[in-house]
Amino acid sequence: MNTENSDHSKFKMDWQDELKAIASKVKYDEPLSKHTSFSIGGPALAFVEVNSIGELKSIVSFRERFKLPVMVIGRGTNILVSDAGYNGVIVVLSKGLSQIKFDGTQVTAGAGITLNRLTKQLLQNSLSGMEFAYGIPGTLGGALIMNVGAYGQEIGEVVTQILLMTHKGEVITISNEQAGFDYRKSDLKQYFCILEATLQLKRDSKEKIEAEMKKLYKERQSKQPLSLPSAGCVFKNPLPSASGQAGASAGKLIDECGLKGSKVGGAEVSQRHANFIVNSSSATAKDVLDLIDLVRERVKSQTGIELELEIQLIPREH
Ligand SMILES: Cc1cc2nc3c(=O)[nH]c(=O)nc-3n(C[C@H](O)[C@H](O)[C@H](O)COP(=O)(O)OP(=O)(O)OC[C@H]3O[C@@H](n4cnc5c(N)ncnc54)[C@H](O)[C@@H]3O)c2cc1C
Structure with missing residues (x-):
């Protein structure tokens, strides 16, 4: 093993040992598709369940020491995780929190x-x-x-x-x-x-x-495609009124542009609710992103309105 490889292995052993000492439930190379309602997302370096404020404080020190990206998520119902996964530690809160x-x-x-x-x-x-x-x-x-x-x-x-x-x-x-x-x-x-x-x-x-x-x-x-994986509404409703409340419905605009049922790979604009993109057959994050682009471009060209994303994109982080 050359020096660079052995340094890398030691670094990996060190941070993995430290994580194990902080939290009782740690998984390595954990596919995030298991933890998102879209059932999409590559692996995180580690997936950690924390049970107390003390454990979270230790995670902050861990991040300082090893300079690895760390992100807290919930049930993953509003996120689209990259196919390349997350090059860091994903934290979820368990019973004690x-x-x-x-x-x-x-x-x-x-x-x-x-x-x-x-x-x-x-x-x-x-x-x-x-x-x-x-x-x-x-x-x-x-x-x-x-x-x-x-x-x-x-x-x-x-x-x-x-x-x-x-x-x-x-x-x-x-x-x-x-x-x-x-x-x-x-x-x-x-x-x-x-x-x-x-x-x-x-x-x-x-x-x-x-x-x-x-x-x-x-x-x-009756209105949402609840039997298929999704992340809820993909776009925010545009045209906020002066009061700051939402105006036109993004779903209605997408429907009026004839986009219901549009597909890229395994991702599809829901037939039931046009503001939902569903994972109808092993969709990748790229399929969803390409479909998002298609919807945005069509709505922009037909109505002049630019749709803003409601879901959060989680990039790999380098
Ligand atoms: C079928 C379906 C229906 C939905 N209906 C609605 C609806 O009617 N109205 C609506 O507003 N939304 C809706 N959503 C979207 C989604 O459920 C909500 O936004 C939800 O509250 C997100 O919670 P989560 O725990 O899944 O967050 P995640 O998706 O896991 O995370 C969302 C963001 O919050 C951050 N985050 C989560 N927890 C923490 C924490 N403890 N500390 C710091 N950061 C944190 C994450 O880093 C991420 O940036 C729907 C989604 C689906 C799949």
Whole structure:
């Protein structure tokens, strides 16, 4: 073995040993297609489940020491990962960072909790305000980053404060105003990790909350292609009005341009909802990106409108 190869092997052994010492669940060369709702994405150097703030702080020190890219994700329901994978460490939050605490009508939940579990727990406690999120398949952390919304409501409307970790490993609390919530975006992306959020809800009857959740879920089922892998809406709705709210529907524009059913490789513009690209048969990230370009070009040439991506692209990082 030449010196360069042996240095590289030693470096790999060192960082792998250190990761193993930090977290109990570590997988190497883990295909990210297993961790994204698109079922697309090459391998990450490592995939780590962390269970505490202490472990996350150690991950920050690990990154400093080994200079490897590190990224926190949730359930991978709003991301398109490169076919070449991620040349670094992907971190997900497990049980210890997915707990929920009730204090009257205020609820503080760990960022790793799924929106489905959160909304069901709120229902059990007769708390209203998050019914719209029932059926959105991500975590609270991802929902805050994206300021998720549906049926005219957004998560930013019920958040009072957020606990997060900076890239230096400091744990800080910020207010709703500091989070910069806007249509399908926030200023939270600049931090290393969202840890938990406090939500202000309203007391209401279980029957009413459950009926609303069921109604909205039924609507979701009737309009979205839920049986095929996807990452939800690919594009943001364009033309925000002066009030900052979304205007025209991206799905309607794509449909009107005759793009439903358009395909590149295994990626297809859904017949059911034109703003969804579905992985209908072993699609690659490149298939999806090429289809995105095709849709954007056609919509631009036929309507003059430039569609902006809602999904996040995760490049390999070199
Ligand atoms: C079938 C389907 C339906 C959907 N319907 C809707 C809908 O109605 N409305 C809507 O708004 N969205 C919808 N989505 C999109 C998606 O579910 C949401 O954006 C979701 O909240 C993303 O959460 P996630 O945990 O999957 O985040 P991921 O996709 O894993 O990550 C999204 C971004 O957040 C970052 N991130 C995640 N967690 C953390 C954390 N703890 N700390 C720091 N950064 C973090 C990631 O790095 C990434 O940049 C839908 C998706 C699908 C597949």
